[in-house]
Amino acid sequence: MALRATGRSTCDPSLPQAPWAIDRQPGYGPGASTIDRAPVDAPRQGPLPERYTSATDAELDSWISAARETLGPRVRILGHFYQRDEIVRYADFVGDSFMLAQAAKGSPEAEAFVFCGVHFMAETADILSGADQAVILPNLAAGCSMADMATIDQVEACWRELMAALGETGADGRQSVIPVTYMNSSAAIKAFCGRNGGIVCTSSNARTVLEWAFERGQRVVFFPDQHLGRNTARAMGVDERQMPLWRPHLPLGGNTEQQLRDARVILWNGFCSVHKRFTVAQIEQARADHPGVRVIVHPECPAEVVDAADGAGSTEYIRQEVERAAPGSVIAVGTEINLVNRLQQQRPDVTIFCLDPVVCPCSTMYRIHPAYLAWTLESLLAGATPNRITVPAGVADASRVALERMLAAKP
Structure with missing residues (x-):
């Protein structure tokens, strides 16, 4: 797969390699931030049969297409915006994690969903879909x-x-x-919110969710992404001095009791490694190289990057901004490279490029390869259900409470 941003190379030359070469190794793999540490109990993907790892692209395409045709509407393939093009081409639904969970909930006729995304997304789809519907993650190492x-x-x-x-x-x-927890969290944390009067948010309804929470409580604890929480609260007029950072390995998160009493939003010390890479210097360089460029970024970016951009919003917001752009426009985007490249392909009359000159795709999304999709679909044809993601009933019930509150919080 060719990855590009302003014509330069990927951040790790081993990233495009076949993921089965690294799936059983600890960590998030090539392309991930070196400071990220995967949990020791993170799921590992077992070895694929040699039939799939040695197959040509044409063979994989033939097997996937034949299996899809035979399975028909009984199986639906859900593809996240950040997936590689080789996967998105087969998806019945393409969207962000929230949109794909909605697609699962709104497809009662399907017996199974093959979720081409990451683990927390498959969990959410399992929670919102029917008890008799299977949700499958083609590669368990996609965290x-x-x-x-x-x-x-x-x-x-x-x-x-x-x-x-x-x-x-x-x-x-x-x-x-x-x-309040972002969608990008485990089912266990969504269940915690459901049990404790809390709610889930997406990047598109985070403001509405915070308004909901402030009506019911004096302050919010927001996890796991500090940047989405900070950027949303700042846009609502919350002073940064009222947004202490909670560091989980320190007493009181590294704060005083007075700081917590004065807080409006307590931010968990988490972040997205891809979106954290974007900087003000990259925006300044884009403006110098392309006078008149419009800069749009995801709210998982640091606050100073959001401030320097012309607009910030969810993946769907970015997609719509590109769709509305006038021919001849130039747009610099601060989000995952697979989506940026796809947007350029869809709008050849607009110049679209990634802010980061050293491209770093979401390394765990990249674990979903056509070989895994072919193996999953052919396993279903044979009557097996590999890599089924099942959330325990008690966790699912409490998670569903927080998710239904999120669904009701329409921007």
Whole structure:
């Protein structure tokens, strides 16, 4: 696969290699930030049969196409925006994690969903789909470093400390803290929010969710992405001094009780390794190289990058901005490279490029390769259900509470 951004090479020359060469190794693999540490219990993908790893692109295409035709509407393939083009071409639905979860919920006729994304997305699809519908992740090694930055043990320990410092309710009778988690989190953390009066948010409805939370509580604890929480709260007029950072390995997250009492949004110390790479210097260089360029970025980027850009919003927002652009426009985008390249292909009359000159795709999304898709579909044809993602009933029920609140929080 050719990855590009302003004509320069990928951030790691081994990233385009076949993922089965690295799936059983610890860590997130080539292209991931070297400071990210995968949990020791992160799922590992077993070896693929040699039939698939030695197949040509043409053979894989033939097997996938034949299996799709035979399986028909009983099996739906869901493809995330950040997937490689070799996967997106087979998807019945393409979107962000929220859109794909909705697609699963809205497809009662399907017996199985092959979720070409990462683990937390497949969990959400399993929670929202029917009990008799299977959700399959073609490669179990497709995780998410951001989601892994907040474990349920850490979140529960944080909650105990907050309750001890702030109490369960304030003088006005409202809940002292409302837990809010980004979609990019485990089912266990979504369930925690459901049990504790909290809610899930997406990058497109984060403001609406914070408004919902402020109506019900004195402050919010927001995990796992500090940047989405900070950028959303700043746009609502919350002072940065009222947004302390919670570092899970320090007492009170590294804060004083007074800082927590004064807080409006307590930010978990997590981030997206891809979006953290974007900088103000890259924006300045884009403006110098392309006078009149429009810069749009994802709100998972640091606050100073969002401030320097012309617009910030969800993946769907970015897609719509490109769709609306006038012919001849120049747009610099701060988000994952597979999406940026696809947007350029769809709008050849507009110049679209990635802000980061050293491209770093989402290394875990990249684990979904056509060989895994072919293996999954042919396994289903043979009556097997490989790599089924199943969320335990108790966790699923509590998660569904928080997710349904999110679905009701329309921007």
